[in-house]
Amino acid sequence: MKKNFPASVRLTLSLIAAVGVFFLLFWLEGQRTEQGMLISILQKSVILSIAAVSMNLLTGFTGLFSLGQAGFMAIGAYVTGLIAMPVSSVDNVFYVSGMADGLRSFKESLSVLPTPLLITLALLAGGLIAAIFAALVGIPVLRLKSDYLAIATLGFSEIVRAIIAAPQLDRITNGSYGLKAIPGFDSGGGRGSLLIPFGVAVACITFIVLLIRSSYGRAFKAIREDEIAAEAMGIGLFKHKQLAFIISSFFTAISGGLLAMFMRSIDARAFQVTLTYDILLIVVIGGIGSITGSIVGAFLVTFAKEWWLRFFDQPLVINGFKVPLLRTGFRMVVFSIFLMLIVLFYRKGLMGNREFSWYRLLSWPARIGRRKKSLPSGDEEALK
Amino acid sequence: MTFTTFIQHVLTGISLGGAYALIAIGYTMVYGILLLINFAHADIFMMAGYFMIFAMSSMPWFIAIPVVIVVTVALGLAVESVAYKPLRMSPRMSIMISAIGMSYLLQNLAIYLFSALPRAYPVITPLKQSFQIGGVSASLVTILTPVLTIVLVLLLMFLINNTKIGMAMRAVSKDYDTSKLMGIKINRVISFTFIIGSALAAIGSILYFTDRMSVTPFSGILPGLKCFVAAVLGGIGSIPGAVIGGFFIGISETFLVALGYSTFSDAFTFLLLIVILIFRPTGLLGEAITEKV
Numbered sequence: 144m145k146k147n148f149p150a151s152v153r154l155t156l157s158l159i160a161a162v163g164v165f166f167l168l169f170w171l172e173g174q175r176t177e178q179g180m181l182i183s184i185l186q187k188s189v190i191l192s193i194a195a196v197s198m199n200l201l202t203g204f205t206g207l208f209s210l211g212q213a214g215f216m217a218i219g220a221y222v223t224g225l226i227a228m229p230v231s232s233v234d235n236v237f238y239v240s241g242m243a244d245g246l247r248s249f250k251e252s253l254s255v256l257p258t259p260l261l262i263t264l265a266l267l268a269g270g271l272i273a274a275i276f277a278a279l280v281g282i283p284v285l286r287l288k289s290d291y292l293a294i295a296t297l298g299f300s301e302i303v304r305a306i307i308a309a310p311q312l313d314r315i316t317n318g319s320y321g322l323k324a325i326p327g328f329d330s331g332g333g334r335g336s337l338l339i340p341f342g343v344a345v346a347c348i349t350f351i352v353l354l355i356r357s358s359y360g361r362a363f364k365a366i367r368e369d370e371i372a373a374e375a376m377g378i379g380l381f382k383h384k385q386l387a388f389i390i391s392s393f394f395t396a397i398s399g400g401l402l403a404m405f406m407r408s409i410d411a412r413a414f415q416v417t418l419t420y421d422i423l424l425i426v427v428i429g430g431i432g433s434i435t436g437s438i439v440g441a442f443l444v445t446f447a448k449e450w451w452l453r454f455f456d457q458p459l460v461i462n463g464f465k466v467p468l469l470r471t472g473f474r475m476v477v478f479s480i481f482l483m484l485i486v487l488f489y490r491k492g493l494m495g496n497r498e499f500s501w502y503r504l505l506s507w508p509a510r511i512g513r514r515k516k517s518l519p520s521g522d523e524e525a526l527k
Numbered sequence: 528m529t530f531t532t533f534i535q536h537v538l539t540g541i542s543l544g545g546a547y548a549l550i551a552i553g554y555t556m557v558y559g560i561l562l563l564i565n566f567a568h569a570d571i572f573m574m575a576g577y578f579m580i581f582a583m584s585s586m587p588w589f590i591a592i593p594v595v596i597v598v599t600v601a602l603g604l605a606v607e608s609v610a611y612k613p614l615r616m617s618p619r620m621s622i623m624i625s626a627i628g629m630s631y632l633l634q635n636l637a638i639y640l641f642s643a644l645p646r647a648y649p650v651i652t653p654l655k656q657s658f659q660i661g662g663v664s665a666s667l668v669t670i671l672t673p674v675l676t677i678v679l680v681l682l683l684m685f686l687i688n689n690t691k692i693g694m695a696m697r698a699v700s701k702d703y704d705t706s707k708l709m710g711i712k713i714n715r716v717i718s719f720t721f722i723i724g725s726a727l728a729a730i731g732s733i734l735y736f737t738d739r740m741s742v743t744p745f746s747g748i749l750p751g752l753k754c755f756v757a758a759v760l761g762g763i764g765s766i767p768g769a770v771i772g773g774f775f776i777g778i779s780e781t782f783l784v785a786l787g788y789s790t791f792s793d794a795f796t797f798l799l800l801i802v803i804l805i806f807r808p809t810g811l812l813g814e815a816i817t818e819k820v
Contacts, residue, residue: 202620208623283801283804283805284801284804286805287804289619289620290564290619291759291804291808293564293623294752294755294759294800295800295801295804297752297797298752298797298798299797301752301793301797302793302797302798305790305791305793306791306794308790309791415748416748420627420630423627424628427628470639471639471642472635472640472642475635475639476632476635479628479631479632479635483609483625483632486610486621486624487609487610487614487625490617
């Protein structure tokens, strides 16, 4: 039996925290000139947290090691970008070969919609198209196991990238020139640069959490633990794997769409294998099998990479003594060494497979004291 | 396409395929023994390219080549002992994540040490001599690559089939636990596998980059993935299979580029992978092991 506060206490605490975060974000949004860097790091963190949570749904909860994230994000980003891009800038962006006529008239018919609705539609369309692709790719690919599945999905992601950049699709995806003039989060009236991505993330992650707690989620976990036993208990392996794959791809594509709105201009090179690896590393650092871990991991990794470790990239001179090693690129070396240390010595990541609970958070100082006390007695349970 | 251009493309394809084959052997051997996709192999190959640049700046080519091979082997062994040895008994997903992490580390290290800009690959003069046979012109490296590949593979096959360490390698790839019980020193066998794999990757990198002329920290990724596909195509664990797969992918890639589908040549490789995994998961020459897929 897990210790916890009564439901009413938990709910009150959560509500207070949510309202607090809401007003903090609302206040930060207004400080765009002073806090520009913080805002953009927060945006990127929250976007990656959606991708990380949906990867965790596959890797951590269903036991499917898929490396196709970048491909689905590319699909989401391109669909969102194409639909959300204002018709007036089409000629500027597609200056080389023009946009396909069908797509153009489709966009013109959509342009009567108000911008917020159009963007919502664009994100959903990105997710749906990615989900359709996932359903088609899943039929053959999900029969494969562990590393074969990983390499096949990785291959799929590279195929998507190659097709997007192909000159034959110049009039749809603008080939290697990429898409520009994608509206940002604040295009619908100045505000929303933080509340929109955070709102979308809360909606997506809540859905995934509810899914994991449902009977489907229990079936996913059963498949993760032992496929044969799960099948023997009457769980349809293929159906559930397919479901997890489609849902995960849907949300990955939503996060890709948000990424397109964050970057404003995208091209196929942004969706290389490295993007998938970045998301995988967030999941690993946070803890495979912990939603909270993935969210915390996304924020920690993004903040560390974009901000806290920045000084590693600048040459530093103290009293005429040039500190060795510090120059461009050192940040990422430190970061990857840190990552290898986690992979090798702290395999559970930050959260293992635990989730956030107010009780654990608030009793944390007390637990640390208790652990220290019980160590000399050789109580091995306390070490775990 | 005239006959001469056809022959020209065949030559280029065979040459590229030879380099792919040498790298694919590294994947297939490690997979055969550890059941691990050694993602870092592609970056070891990339690092070998940089080693050659530095070696050639201070010594003649005939000294530089062995030096590069030795340094690359050392790197391969270091990767094995840092990233894979501590995780021998862990679930496969952890080892794979460790491999991806190592590949990430090597790429970032290369960006830090050598910057992300492409660096010119040194010209190894004797390899660059060009021939003119009929209407077909080819440099020595184009002819040398397939010949060298075949010779090295025959040597390797001899080693695996006729020596004690080769027998140990075959035993470990058949059954890891039983061979351990029979007193085979698993760690030695694995280290030896990495030595061979890295040495072949170093030779492959010299042949590959001599034709490409520049190295970047990311130039290992795509060839690496393609060579893994080559290994799967030939049947993972099988060395002749990896060679056939390497040549097949090299030639088909060259022809796709020649026909004007260069953007799809990468996509083709992965399409091939998905098709093989579905219809013949054991590859062309692989042994049927139900556990694999």
